Amino acid sequence: MTTITFNRPYATGKEFDYISHAIQNMHISGDGSFTKKCQNWLSEHLSAPQVLLTHSCTAALEMFPILTNLKAGDEVIMPSYTFVSTANAFVLRGCVPVFVDIREDTLNLDENLIEEAITEKTKAICVMHYGGISCEMDKIMQLAKKYDLHVFEDAAHCLFSSYKGKQLGSFGSLSAVSFHETKNIISGEGGALIVNDENYFDKAQIVRQKGTNREAFLRGEVDKYTWVDVGSSYLPSDIIAAFLWAQIEHAEQINAKRHKIWETYFHALKPFEDQGFLRLPVVPEGCQHSAHLFYLLMKDEAQRDHMIEKFREKGIQPVFHYIPLHSAPAGQKYGKVAGELEVTEKASKCLLRLPMFVEMTEEQQDYVIKTLQEIIES
Ligand SMILES: Cc1ncc(COP(=O)(O)O)c(C=O)c1O
Known part of the structure; x- marks a missing residue:
């Protein structure tokens, strides 16, 4: 039977070369x-x-509250429909994630619900751009300014995404991207901290280097290096970076291929959306997305689970996505909910992601599309 996995990490062919260069460089x-x-x-x-490269997006996220000096009890507004690390990074510092519902169209933090969730303890808004499709950043930046809050971006899905011509990851004072093997550009595990506010430049290097001023020492600015602040070891080996460099060199081709697959799904499945069988991703005007994932929203959980089961019978592996954080044991223990999270709960029950990877062939994609058609018509 044909087997089409959900994801298949892509290697460009240059990874081994660059890793051996890194080794030769000693x-x-x-x-x-x-x-x-x-x-x-x-x-x-x-x-x-x-x-600054980090060993994961999680590591970069963990640096946000350290760099901005958030304290125990400080509240951070974020979606519940996101990965564990968005919240856990703050919980590690004693902060409280405040979960706000998402928009029906993009499944991103609903900018119109943020203001009601702000209290005197609120210190930051941490957005996550689902599937690399941007949150409504104009409104979010305005709110942050009005209430003097930090804006952070969990931009794990976002390399090659923009909002009104500006790259995602460049809005927050601090942002994090991921190079995990499920992402577009990969290094197995890997990530990066993006620092857009110069006030954090020096501290970011210290926090990433175990709380030491090693960077300043290497630049000859101090004569010995020592422990100067809170920190950890957040930097990856140059072997990981060598792998990543091979990917970056092919970033355009990888991006183009993923967009081709995304567009093919979208156009082939549009008639099913028009007939009311399912809903496709919505890309608002002004948003350029990264073609990171392709999802479908079914009417209810039973229909979604039926779809997954039938796909699997045909050797295709679609997957669902996040379990809302507010409903998870740790989310209940450490987080707070602001308002009803109905859209979040519905998305979690109704969403499935279709297989998508750089080396996916036209035949494989046709097979996924035809199978979906058969399931709908059966
Ligand atoms: C939104 C989001 N943030 C953070 C992460 C964590 O990324 P990493 O595995 O690089 O730590 C993920 C992982 O998939 C994610 O989806």
Whole structure:
């Protein structure tokens, strides 16, 4: 039977070469030459003044509350329909995630519900752009300004996404991207901290280097390096960066291929949406997305589960996505809910993601589309 997995990590062919260069360079700990190349590219691509590779997006997220000096009890507004790390990064510092519902169309934090969730303890809004489709950043930035709140971006899905011409990841004072093997550009595990506010430049290097001023020491600015602040080890080995560099060199081709697959799904499945069988992703005007994932929203959980089961019988592996954080045991223990989270709960029950990976062939995609048609017609 044909088997079509949900994801298949893509290697460009240059990864081994670059890893062996890294080994020959004899600098395989963090911040070697491949790390610098990746950071420079990301910085230019995102028009971000500072980018620091981390060992995961989770690591970069964990740096947000440390850098901004958030304290126990401080509240951070975020969606519940997101990955664990968006919330856990703050909970680690004793902060309280305040879960707000998402919009029906984009499944992103509903900007019109944020204001009601703000209390005197609110210190930040942490957005997550689902599938690389942007949140309504104009309104969110205005609210943050009005209430003097930090804006953070969990931009895990977002490389190559923009909002009104500005790259996602460049709105927050701090943002985080992921290079996990399920993402568009990968290094197995991996991520980056994007620092858009120069007030955090020096501290970001210290926090990432175990709380030491090692960077300043390497630049010859201090004569010995020592423990100067809270920190951890958030930097990846240059071996990881070497892998990532091979991916970055192919970023355009990877991006183009993913968009082709995304568009093919969208056009082929549009008639099913028009006939009311399902709902397709919505990309608002002014948003350029990353083609990170392709989802369908079915009418209810039973229909979604039926769809997944039937796909699996045909060797296709669709998957659902986030379990709302507010309903998870840790979310109940450490978080707070602002208002009803009806859209979040519905999305979690009705959403499935279709297989999508760079080397997906036209035949494989046709098979997924035809199978979906058969399931609907049966
Ligand atoms: C929205 C979001 N944030 C953060 C992460 C964590 O990324 P990483 O595995 O690089 O830590 C994920 C993982 O898929 C994610 O979907």
